[in-house]
């Protein structure tokens with residue numbers, strides 16, 4: 060199933076991406092990002108330039124679909140693309156190769172879920188979500204939450220960073236909190252640091268202690284990686300202070316140091 064989908068995807072030649080990257084970035088878009096995407100304003104100018112190039116590729120390759128009568132606008136596309144592409148800076152990237160569609164709802168959306176209680180009994184419940192990432196080519200986002208998280212940059216919550224971190228996590232085949240790394244030594248260090256920090260985080264969450272990483276990360280290692288990514292970009296100094304080794308691993312993986320911005 061997975062193989063069929065990967066083979067079925069159109070092959071995007073590097074030269075096409077290079078052409079999209081080289082297109083002049085619209086002044087209007089630049090102004091929009093300066094005024095409406097606070098994290099963009101913080102970036103050093105070389106990274107801003109790189110981000111603009113990635114945004115052009117991202118917008119050329121990904122399809123945005125409005126759901127629940129939402130009309131997709133330039134504002135919606137740019138706000139999502141800018142933050143999604145933040146995770147690609149300075150790295151060899153496949154531009155979220157398994158992702159083809161971004162579905163956007165006006166507000167939080169309801170999905171049916173099968174849940175299991177402590178006795179092992181399965182039942183259906185309806186969950187309200189602000190975002191969801193699927194391994195099979197799509198991300199679903201609530202525009203209201205995207206806008207709120209973008210505007211309140213520094214709060215630590217960012218649904219775009221969260222869902223796109225899940226996509227990166229999935230690049231090596233499983234979504235398990237271990238993204239694609241350089242070599243065996245990197246995997247060993249990652250496993251050591253992440254498992255220790257995850258355990259500490261679960262203990263803090265269980266005791267109700269304050270921590271820079273959202274308690275939701277205690278759900279499983281995949282969610283831990285996603286919320287740690289949010290904290291890394293949104294509250295870098297606090298994360299560095301609380302979990303220095305984790306911060307270093309994320310610097311190494313994302314090839315940026317947001318504490319310097």
Ligand SMILES: [Zn+2]
Pocket residue numbers: 221225282285
């Ligand atoms: Zn998640």
